[in-house]
Amino acid sequence: MSESNNVHAANEPGKAEGGLEPQLPATSPENISAEEKPEWGRLINETLRTSFLKHPRWEGIPASPVIMLILVTGYILATLCLQRLAIAGPADFHFRAIGANWFAFASWAWLCFSLRRDPVKPDGSNGSTAPSASHLFVLSMAQGLFLFLILNLPFGLSMYLGWITYGSFSQVISWLIYLVPLLLTIAIQSVFLWRACDRRAWSMVLIFFVTVSSIAMQITTRPPHFWYPKRVESSEADSSDRTPDISQEVFEAQAALFQEKMSGLQPQRTGIIDLYSLNFAPYGDENVFLNETSMVTQVMEKRFDAAGRSLQLVNNPGTMNSLPWATPLNLQRAIQHVAKRMDVNEDILFLHMSSHGASDGELSAGMWPLTVNTVTPEDLKRWLGEAGIKHRVISISACYAGNWIAPLSDADTLVMTASDADHTSYGCGSKSDLTFFGRAMYDEQLRNKTLSFETALASARPIIKQREEEAGKTDGYSNPQIAMGANIRDRLKLLELRLPSAQPLP
Structure with a gap:
């Protein structure tokens, strides 16, 4: 207790020694x-x-x-x-x-x-x-x-x-x-x-x-x-900015839909190099990835004779009743089923993956409220090896996609990416119809001008660079990459030779 309080306690209430009023602390409310x-x-x-x-x-x-x-x-x-x-x-x-x-x-x-x-x-x-x-x-x-x-x-x-x-x-x-x-x-x-x-x-x-x-x-x-x-309504079934109701009925319908699509894949033709197309879009909050995989599927079916041998796995509220979900388990099972339909030593598997990408190469996945795990390059390489598929063309349309090249490259594989390991790609926003890579590579080159993946990418690179500069991309050129194995190059040339009558799509 302070000295003033001691003095105050020794005298009558309200009076200090000598009859003076006690001094209140400097911070007292009364002061x-x-x-x-x-x-x-x-x-x-x-x-x-x-x-x-x-x-x-x-x-x-x-x-x-x-x-x-x-x-x-x-x-x-x-x-x-x-x-x-x-x-x-x-x-x-x-x-x-x-x-x-x-x-x-x-x-x-x-x-x-x-x-x-x-x-x-x-x-x-x-x-x-x-x-x-x-x-x-x-x-x-x-x-x-x-x-x-x-x-x-x-x-x-x-x-x-x-x-x-x-x-x-x-x-x-x-x-x-x-x-x-x-x-x-x-x-x-x-x-x-x-x-x-x-x-x-x-x-x-x-x-x-x-x-x-x-x-x-x-x-x-x-x-x-x-x-x-916002939740998807029956009149808005094609919109990806809505949240779907994922009920038990939806899960059961999805399981049946996946089996239906798998059963619909046609078997390989003896003596003919067939291309099987598999498109994977795991990020369901934007339509651009659905649009791109749908376009790439069409190009593969019409230009590379993949009709009846193509499959889309997509996370999107608008395709809940028409396309199987793009989950790691569905992709693994699809690869295994395709391997049973194709001649793994003769035919070619084309796999296109489209999503947002992180700086470590990880592709975004999910469709709220559905939780979806991501697929890593190591996962994909292991699944392809387990299925025994020898000839592979793998296309990754995402930011920092160059991280996928080293883990997947070998003599029997072609890996193409929308960007290198240090840069973002462009055109994957909610207002985009197609990514810059998808538009230039598939919608413009492979759809109309060439059947060579190497030629298509070489032609698409300067187009993508110009469009990125015009759009004001600030972190540098995306720098699309390609790694072509010697064996897959020969296999793709044989495929091109059997498609001389393929006409550009309208």
Whole structure:
């Protein structure tokens, strides 16, 4: 207790020694002018300071049920807005999400009370500058809301403006984008709470326990979001910016559809080099990949005599009832079935894969709410080897697709990619009909001008470069690649020789 308080206690209430009025602490509410009364400005100032690891100053911090309600509402509105920014195109609002995440608020309030059970006053009028539980809760909530916005808003705006998509990153990078802001927030708030509490070991254990349990609850329970891509309606069956209802009936219909398509593949013809076409589009949130694989399928059927020997695997809400899903298991089974229909030592398998690509070469996959694993070059090479398919033409239309060349190249394989391992490709946005690579390579060259994959790619490269420059591509030329094995080159020449009558498509 301070000297002034001792003197005050020794005399009658309200009087100091010598009959003088006791001096109130400099920070007492009675000693603060009207302009200096606790206001939102004080809370905002301390929020900014503590967010940059400054020691908290509790004098004048406001705390009331109204302020707490405003901060919780702010969290909910910020979450609502950021979730909306993450969805390009129309979206459905789900009000029931308002009932989610209350465990985090409740546990945080309990934590603040546990760390500050003593009813001390943060204004210093009782000689203490430690916060009460309510002041600790208010300032920590304000700090958390500020960190949530500044660490997540740039990514949300980039998603909304179309600068990046979830498919732009590998799963590892996607997790980092989620975890780094979260871990940074935890670190800053832990420092703040440690400074505000009594700094005993059990306090730090309590902070850790509440924080980890709140995060684990959110991850394991997968609470509902406020926004989801707009659901597909019966009159909008060809739109990929809608979220389909994936029910048990859909799963059963898909299984039957896959078997139907497999059964429809025609067997090989003895003494004839047949080309079997398999097109794979695993990313279902944009129509461009469906469009491209449909176009490539048509070119292979009409120009390379693959009619009756072609198959599309596609994730797209508009093709739920017409095409099998593009999942790794379906692709593996399709390769195995094609191997049984073809002469693996004579015929050629053409495989075109179209999706977003990440810097490590990983192709994006999925169609909300369906979770789809990705296919790696190692997976594909193993499946082709297990099926015994010798002659292969593999085409990868994606950013950073050059990462697929080394794992798949050999004397019996031709690998073509829309980009090298260090650059993005172009034209894979939601407003594109075809990618630059798909349009130049297949729709323009192989459709009308040549049956040679090598010639088609050599002609397409300068066209793609020019179009990228005209479109303002900023990260450099995509630089499409080709790796041609000696044996597959000879096999493709034999195929071309038997297709002299093939006419350009209209």
